[in-house]
Every structure is written in structure tokens, then in C-alpha cells.
Amino acid sequence: MTAPTQARQIHVRVAHRDPYVAAGIASLLRSRADFVVQSGLPDAAADGDDEAVDVLVTDYATGVHRATNVPSGRGRSTPKSFLVVTDQSTGWQIRRAMDAGVRGYLLHDCSVEELSDAVRSVAEGRRYLSCPVADQLLENISAAVPTARELDVLHRMAEGLPNKDIGRRLGIGEGTVKTHVKAILRKLGQPTRTAAIGEAFRRGLLPETSP
Amino acid sequence: MIDALDLYVRVCHGDSLVMAGLVALIGQEPGFHVQPGNAPDQGVADVVVADHASALGLLASAAAMDQRGAARGFRVPRVVVLTRRDNEGEVMQAIASGVHGYLRQDANPDELMNAIRHVARGGSLYLCKRTKTLLGHGRPRTGFTAREEDVLRFLVKGDCNKGIARKLNISANTVKAHVSRICEKLHVGSRAQVAIKATQRGLVRV
Numbered sequence: 001m002t003a004p005t006q007a008r009q010i011h012v013r014v015a016h017r018d019p020y021v022a023a024g025i026a027s028l029l030r031s032r033a034d035f036v037v038q039s040g041l042p043d044a045a046a047d048g049d050d051e052a053v054d055v056l057v058t059d060y061a062t063g064v065h066r067a068t069n070v071p072s073g074r075g076r077s078t079p080k081s082f083l084v085v086t087d088q089s090t091g092w093q094i095r096r097a098m099d100a101g102v103r104g105y106l107l108h109d110c111s112v113e114e115l116s117d118a119v120r121s122v123a124e125g126r127r128y129l130s131c132p133v134a135d136q137l138l139e140n141i142s143a144a145v146p147t148a149r150e151l152d153v154l155h156r157m158a159e160g161l162p163n164k165d166i167g168r169r170l171g172i173g174e175g176t177v178k179t180h181v182k183a184i185l186r187k188l189g190q191p192t193r194t195a196a197i198g199e200a201f202r203r204g205l206l207p208e209t210s211p
Numbered sequence: 212m213i214d215a216l217d218l219y220v221r222v223c224h225g226d227s228l229v230m231a232g233l234v235a236l237i238g239q240e241p242g243f244h245v246q247p248g249n250a251p252d253q254g255v256a257d258v259v260v261a262d263h264a265s266a267l268g269l270l271a272s273a274a275a276m277d278q279r280g281a282a283r284g285f286r287v288p289r290v291v292v293l294t295r296r297d298n299e300g301e302v303m304q305a306i307a308s309g310v311h312g313y314l315r316q317d318a319n320p321d322e323l324m325n326a327i328r329h330v331a332r333g334g335s336l337y338l339c340k341r342t343k344t345l346l347g348h349g350r351p352r353t354g355f356t357a358r359e360e361d362v363l364r365f366l367v368k369g370d371c372n373k374g375i376a377r378k379l380n381i382s383a384n385t386v387k388a389h390v391s392r393i394c395e396k397l398h399v400g401s402r403a404q405v406a407i408k409a410t411q412r413g414l415v416r417v
Contacts (some may be wrong), residue, residue, distance in 0.1 A: 209357060
């Protein structure tokens with residue numbers, strides 16, 4: 001239906017939980033000639049002759065969920081390339097999204113140019129990370145990773161439990177807990193347990209719970 | 212008196228995506244005239260929609276201008292905050308600085324438009340549902356004394372009582388007493404929990 005233009009048009013669908021971010025992305029992309037923009041999630045319309053979508057621009061949760069559960073087959077109307085725009089900026093969150101198959105990752109404060117570059121890259125099958133995202137990811141890769149057991153201990157530490165109680169909960173001796181705590185402090189580069197908990201939250205090792 | 216049909220809204224938001232979204236959404240509303248702009252004294256607007264930081268900056272510079280040029284009929288802008296983060300500390304800070312509305316970004320656009328109208332009409336402070344619940348939990352406001360705040364700041368950084376005592380030039384026992392009061396006020400049993408709760412509720416600036 002669309003008239004052929006000099007450059008190939010990219011079909012973008014914008015479905016973001018934040019209505020303001022969604023409206024902003026849609027309006028910025030519409031101002032560029034090479035994007036055809038649709039809003040809302042595809043299954044809301046559920047019509048088969050939905051135009052082919054090259055890129056789905058979405059929020060973190062939707063992006064990770066959809067990238068993990070890409071339905072097989074079902075024509076070209078189901079987007080298979082995901083660009084996430086989010087404020088989830090810790091290294092672990094970025095890694096989780098990449099592992100799930102998200103191909104583009106931007107933060108909310110990205111510029112208009114970054115946004116359109118990212119959409120183009122992802123549409124062409126390449127990956128796109130904005131600079132702060134790439135920074136976080138590299139830092140995460142080079143950081144010492146706590147073992148699964150150390151993470152167990154870290155979670156209990158964040159509940160405010162003393163070593164003795166952590167040992168009892170995990171069925172290990174207090175001395176063992178102490179060793180784990182020492183390793184955690186070393187890996188997080190912090191001198192005390194309170195400081196280590198703060199750093200763990202910043203790095204995204206502990207889930208943000210609502211108070 | 213503001214004509215219900217014509218309302219001038221200025222938008223300043225640090226995120227260019229949200230900025231574009233606000234311009235698009237507010238522009239669609241009949242009778243709303245929208246103008247993007249981050250400079251503090253750009254034109255006359257009935258209402259300014261801003262993110263937390265811009266709102267505080269705007270009100271601070273407006274307050275300074277008000278003191279200097281009150282004679283020229285300078286009007287302090289009516290500001291509605293639209294923000295993604297809303298911890299208790301930030302909301303209280305914004306209200307104390309004189310914002311007229313505080314909404315989380317998960318409030319739907321219709322609610323924002325109503326808030327803008329309400330604030331333009333000169334209505335009282337507008338809070339979105341989430342923010343109201345946040346402030347009105349039924350729990351008394353956590354009021355710390357200035358000294359408790361000092362202690363809390365160092366505690367969150369991970370200092371031990373002795374270290375805090377040295378920095379504040381008081382005895383370790385006094386610090387201990389402050390820490391127990393802080394634990395009581397936050398209803399928690401350990402300093403690690405104090406640090407987590409205080410950070411998440413935005414009660415300390417780290």
C-alpha cells in the first residue's frame with residue numbers, strides 16, 4: 001500500500017508501559033520520514049493482515065518477556081527484534097535483557113538521534129547499546145561475581161540478619177557464613193556489611209523491594 | 212481568571228522522550244497550548260509540567276526573582292511534577308519547595324490533564340493516587356532530629372558507631388542511643404535494615 005520511496009521504510013511498533021515515553025517515542029519517530037509507526041501491542045488488534053513490523057520498541061518487562069517467548073511462525077506481523085527503552089540501568093538488568101534476546105537497549109534520557117539510530121540498527125539485525133548501557137555492561141563483565149551461595153548469604157544480610165541467624169537459616173556454621181561475608185565484602189570492594197548491602201543494591205544484585 | 216478554553220502549558224523535562232511525549236499529549240487536548248522550554252523565564256505559562264529536578268530548580272530561581280522584582284508583578288509559576296521516582300523524601304522536598312501537583316508517570320494522561328486544569332484554576336495541592344498512598348500510609352511521618360539525620364547519613368554509608376562518633380565528635384554511647392531511636396522510628400531491628408529502608412524511602416541523600 002505504501003508508495004515505494006528512495007530508502008526502505010522501517011515498520012516500528014511502539015508499546016511502552018509509560019504513556020509519556022510511548023507518546024514521545026511515537027511522535028519523535030513519526031517526525032522522521034523513514035519510519036512507519038504503529039502504537040499499542042499487536043495482539044490487541046489480533047488481525048492477521050496487520051502490517052509487518054520490523055522492530056518493537058518497548059519497556060523492560062515487556063521486552064524481556066516477549067523476547068523470551070517469541071512465538072514460532074505466525075507470519076511476519078509478529079516482531080522478532082526488540083528495542084528496550086528503560087531506566088533499569090544496572091549491569092545485571094542489562095545482561096538479563098541481552099540474554100533474553102533483546103537486541104537494542106536505551107535509557108530514558110537518550111537523545112532523538114540515538115533513538116532513530118537504535119531503531120535502524122535493530123531493524124537491520126544488528127545490536128545497539130547506548131554508551132552508558134555499554135559502560136554498565138562492561139563494568140559488570142569485569143566485576144567479580146558472587147557465587148550462588150554468597151548471593152544466598154547476601155540476601156539474608158539485606159534482611160538484617162546477623163551471621164548466627166544466617167547460618168541457622170541456611171544450615172551452615174557461623175564460621176562458614178563469616179567466610180562468605182568476607183568474600184562478599186571483597187568482591188563488592190566494601191569495608192563493612194552495611195556498605196556492601198548498599199553497593200549490592202546499586203549493582204542490581206538485590207531486587208528493589210517496595211518498603 | 213483563566214478561560215477554560217485557553218490554557219498555556221510549558222513543559223520542561225530532562226528526558227527528551229518524555230518531553231516529546233508531553234508535548235504531543237498536551238497538544239492534543241482541546242484548548243491547551245503547549246510549549247517546550249527549559250529556560251526559567253521563557254514566556255508566560257499558566258502551568259509548568261516538569262520533572263522533579265527541573266521543578267525544584269525552577270521554583271528556586273523563581274523565588275530568587277520574586278524577591279528582587281516583586282514590583283514588576285512577577286508571578287511564581289504553578290508547577291506540576293511528573294516523575295518516575297517517588298520516594299517519600301523527594302515528595303516531601305517537592306511539596307516544601309511549593310509545587311502545586313505531584314504525579315507519577317504511571318498516572319494516565321487524562322489524570323495529568325485534570326491535574327493541569329485543577330492547578331491552573333488555583334486549586335489546592337494535587338497528588339496522584341500512588342503519591343497519596345505513599346504519604347498517607349496511616350503511619351506517622353518519620354521525623355528525625357537534625358542529629359539523628361547526621362548519624363543516619365554516616366550509618367547508611369556503612370560507618371560503625373565508633374567511626375560515626377569520631378566524625379560527629381560525640382561519644383560512641385551517644386551514637387548508640389541515636390541509632391536505637393532511629394531503629395524505633397523506622398520499626399526495624401538492625402542497622403542493615405535501617406540503611407535499606409532509609410535509602411529506599413529517600414530519607415537520606417547519599
